[in-house]
Amino acid sequence: MRKQVSVTFKNQPAVRIDLHEEPPMPRDEARKWLDEQFIAMECEPLRATGKLLMADRVVVVAQAAGPAKFADAAWAKVFAQAACAVLGKESVNVDADSLVITY
DSSP states (O other), X not given: OOOEEEEEOTTSOOEEEEOTTSOOOOHHHHHHHHHHHHHHTXXXXXXXXXXXXXXXXXXXXXXXXXXXXXXXXXXXXXXXXXXXXXXXXXXXXXXXXXXXXXX
16 A cells, blocks of 8 residues: 555645655654644644544644645655554545545
């Protein structure tokens, strides 16, 4: 199976980050990185209860980052590695506008 993350934004071509040659990121490191990005981008939880699942965190960080942040290949690669690590999947598709993740 091909290791890749795809992120889509409305009226933009999909951003595809290929990870087949990248070593996997440790899960605890990935959680920490996503937490840091969530705070730095001043993201808000999706649920009124404030509970935030890791999948929620991935999609909210992607949405907050927007196409401009994903244009930075180094940042995009770390995002993709973190997303795969916390979700336990090798292929992840993030629709940032609809707040949907598929595998």
